[in-house]
Amino acid sequence: MSSTVYSTRQAADLLGVSVRTVQLWVEAGTLKAWKTQGGHRRIDHQSVQAILQQRKLAAAASPAPFAASACATQSRPREGEACLRVLVVEDDEDLVAVYRMAMENLPFPVELRCEQDGLKGLITAGNFHPDVLLVDLNLPELDGFAMLKALSDAPETQRTRIYVISALSAADIHSRGGLPPNSTALAKPIPIALLLQLLSEAFQAQYLAT
Numbered sequence: 001m002s003s004t005v006y007s008t009r010q011a012a013d014l015l016g017v018s019v020r021t022v023q024l025w026v027e028a029g030t031l032k033a034w035k036t037q038g039g040h041r042r043i044d045h046q047s048v049q050a051i052l053q054q055r056k057l058a059a060a061a062s063p064a065p066f067a068a069s070a071c072a073t074q075s076r077p078r079e080g081e082a083c084l085r086v087l088v089v090e091d092d093e094d095l096v097a098v099y100r101m102a103m104e105n106l107p108f109p110v111e112l113r114c115e116q117d118g119l120k121g122l123i124t125a126g127n128f129h130p131d132v133l134l135v136d137l138n139l140p141e142l143d144g145f146a147m148l149k150a151l152s153d154a155p156e157t158q159r160t161r162i163y164v165i166s167a168l169s170a171a172d173i174h175s176r177g178g179l180p181p182n183s184t185a186l187a188k189p190i191p192i193a194l195l196l197q198l199l200s201e202a203f204q205a206q207y208l209a210t
Contacts, residue, residue: 004044004045004046005042005043005044005045006042006043006045006048007040007041007042007043008022008023008041008043010043011031011043011048014048014052015048015051015052015123015126016126017126017127017154017156018154018155018156020153020154020155021126021156022043023041024150024151024152024153024154025122025126025150026041026043027149027150029146030047030051030119030122030142030150031043031044031047031048031051032044032046032047033047051123054119054120054123081109082108082109082203082206082208083108083109083110083111084106084108084109084110084111084131084132084199084202084206084207085110085111085113085128085129085131085132086103086110086111086112086113086130086131086132086133086134086199087112087113087115087121087124087125087128087130087132087133087134088112088113088114088115088134088135089114089115089116089117089118089120089121089133089134089135089136089139089144089147090114090116090134090135090136090139090165091116091117091136091139091140092136093116095189096114096116099112099134099195100112100114102192102195102196103196103199105196106196106199106200106203108200108203108207110199113128113130116139116140117139117140117141117142118135118139118140118142118143118144118146118147119141119142119147120141121135121139121142121147122142122147122150122151125151125154125156125157125160126156126157127156129156129157129160130157130160131159131160131161131202131203131206132160132161132162132163132198132199132202133151133157133160133161133162133163134163134165134195135147135148135162135163135164135165136164136165136166136188137164137166137168137173137176138166138167138168144164144166145176145177145179148162148164148179148180148183149177149180151180152180152182159206161184161198161202162180162182162183162184163183163184163186163190163198164179164183164184164185164186165186165187165188165189165190166185166186166187166188167187167188170185173185
C-alpha cells in the first residue's frame with residue numbers, strides 16, 4: 001500500500017482511538033478519506049499526521065489556560081483514587097478560568113483538560129475518555145455542532161455526560177441541525193452552583209454508585 005494512505009485500522013492504531021471513532025471523524029470531515037473500488041476506506045496520510053502534530057504541539061506547550069491537562073483540585077489524586085475527568089471545549093479564556101476556580105471547591109479530585117476549538121476538543125475527547133464534557137457551540141476550526149456529531153456514536157464517549165453551554169437560543173440551535181439526544185443544553189452563562197451540582201452528580205453516578 002502507498003505510504004500516503006492508511007487503512008481505517010492503521011489510522012486508529014496511530015491515533016490511539018477505536019476504528020469506529022476514525023469512521024466518525026471521517027464522516028465529520030476531520031479526517032480526509034475515500035473508498036477504493038473494492039469498497040475499502042483509505043485515510044489520507046497528511047490528515048492523520050496533522051492530528052498527531054497537534055498533539056505534539058499541545059504536549060510541548062507551556063502551562064496556560066488551554067494547556068492539555070491540569071488537575072483542578074489542590075492536590076492530585078493518589079494512585080487508584082477516583083478522579084472525575086472533565087473536558088472543557090470553550091474559546092473564552094475568562095470563562096474557562098471561572099470553571100477551573102469553581103472546580104477547586106469540589107470535594108473530590110478532578111482531572112481537567114481544556115481546548116479552545118472543536119477540532120482539538122474532538123481529538124482530546126477520543127483519547128481522554130472524559131466523564132463530563134462541557135462544550136460551547138460557536139467554536140473556531142470545528143464548531144460544536146460538528147464536534148458533537150462526530151462524537152455521537154464514538155465508543156470513547158458513550159458514557160460521557162455532555163453539557164452544551166451556549167448563548168444560542170433553542171430556535172437557533174434547532175435551525176442549525178439541533179443537538180444529539182445524549183447531550184443537555186444549558187443557557188450561558190451557567191450558574192456556578194448548577195455546574196458544581198452537575199459535576200457532583202456525575203462523580204457519584206460514575207464512582208459511588210452501588
